[in-house]
Every structure is written in C-alpha cells, then in structure tokens.
Amino acid sequence: MPAVRQSVQSDLLSPELLAKLERLELLTRKVFRGQLKGERRSRRRGQSVEFADFRSYVPGDDLRFIDWNLYARLDRLFLKLYLEEEELHFHALVDCSRSMSFGSPSKLHVARQLAAALGFVGLCRSDRVCVAGLGPAGLRAPIVRGRSSLWRLLQYLESLSADENSPLQQGVRDYLVRAPGSGIVVLLTDLMDKSGYEPALRLLLGRRMDVYLLHLLSPEEIDPPLQGDLKLIDCEDGDEAEVTMVGPLLQQYRETLQQFVGQARAFCARRGITYMLVPTDRPIDLVLTQYLRERGLVR
Secondary structure, X not given: OHHHHHHOOOOOOOHHHHHXXXXXXXXXXXXXXXXXXXXXXXXXXXXXXXXXXXXXXXXOOOHHHEOHHHHHHHOOOEEEEEEEEEOOEEEEEEOOOXXXXXXXXXXXXXXHHHHHHHHHHHHHOOOEEEEEEOOHHHHHOOEEEOHHHHHHHHHHHHOOOOOOOOOHHHHHHHHHHHOOOOOEEEEEEOOOOOOOOHHHHHHHHHOOOEEEEEEEEOHHHHOOOOOEEEEEEOOOOOOEEEEEEOHHHXXXXXXXXXXXXXXXXXXXXXXXXXXXXXXXOOOHHHHHHHXXXXXXXXX
C-alpha cells in the first residue's frame, strides 16, 4: 500500500524495506484462539468459505455441515471442515538496559528496527500488535491493529532509550501483567543480566506463548578490538576491572562468549524456544527475509 510508505518518515524503516515487509506474514507453531476475525488461516477447523477436509459424522455434530452429495454416493455421513480465519497476537519486547546502548549502530537501535519491521508485518495482516520496552517505558506501550497504526508504533519505539536498568525477569513479569492474550512473542536482548535470563524466558513459556529469542551482540563484543592495559567499567552497575588485553586473554574471552552463546542456544532448544544470534552489523532486510524465514517466524 504505497500511501502508508509515503506517509511514514522514520529512521527505523526505509520505504524499500516497507515494500519487502508488505509481502511477508507472521507464522506460529502453536494454535491460538483469536478474539476477532483476522486475515490469516488458522490450524483450527471452523466455519468460513474455504474448504479444508472431510471427517466422519458422529452423533451431536451440526447437521448443516453434512455433505449430502457424498452421502448419496457412499451411503455414509461425512462433515465438511473449513479453515477458519483468526487474529494473532504479536508481542515484541525490547530490552532497554544500559548495555543495549553499546555499538554502532547500537544494539537498541537494531532492536527497535527489528521490532518495528515485525510489528508492521503483523499490522499488514490485521494481527493485534504490541511492541514494548522492558521497564517503566512498557507502561506506555500501545496495542495497535491495522497498517494505519504504524505511525503510533514507530513513535513509541523512537522514544525508547537505553536507561531502564531493570532485570529481564522483572521487565517481562511487569509486561505480562498488562499484556492481553498469548500468541507470538519476540524478545530482543543482549542477555547481559547478572541475575540471569532464564527466569524471564520461563515466564514467557508459562503463558504458552510461541517464543523467539533474538540475541543481539555488536561486532566489538564478538571480537573486541582491544589491546594494552585497560580499566573496564560495567555500564549496568559500575563494576570496574583492570585488565591487560593480550592474545591469551582475548582468546579466553572468545571461548567464554562461545560457551555463553552455546548455553543460551541449548537452553532454548530444550524448551522449544527459537534462538537466533543477530550481530548488529548484519543487514536488517537479510535478517527478516532470510534468517527469520528459515527459522519459521515469517514467510
């Protein structure tokens, strides 16, 4: 819809990217019951104009859906089943802790881009979309539906800043208290929480959501360009450490990071969570149209 692309000016979504996103659709591996009729095909069988299948009649079934032509040929009663359209709830949760301000572009900026893009895909299919920053900013998060609401979503995302230093678990818990329905949830975070990321993910699974974890790391975090004697300061809590960055220490850091990523991936795999490591220098359109498509979030 060209009118939407022309009326929205934002650093988060370019007109070229919007054109690609309009052709995509959010997918879910679970069955949810929507409150309103939407534009997607449900895995549930219901009443609509699109035929899906037959099944044998059992006492108590609605006689209106018996295929009498089939009965005349086979002398057996069969019911017609139809695909039902339903609304999907889509949630994108953006980590707004101070560590998300790191990098160029910052991890927060990439998280906002991905949240905006996936939210727009949902709006194009009349899904109910809520994109929220974890922490106090989540109190202002709008719940929107329909592509004309894109400007509200973008305004909210552009207002987010990386200064909400609440633990992931607390941010997710506060959001779930307010959030309507279940559906798909995408958590965009760097997982840098000294209290651990596991409780936050367990809370999302407790709501029977279809959970995706996009783990954002900057190239400088994956392969630090550091040398010499340095004082490192934790931007989250101010902890300091004096180190001498030499080859063996850098190698130990890389091995520790690989172990951390491997543990997060294994934790998610055991619980049916889709994990994806997203370096912030990776093109956004490639993440959306290729990597997330391969992982089944969009098609």
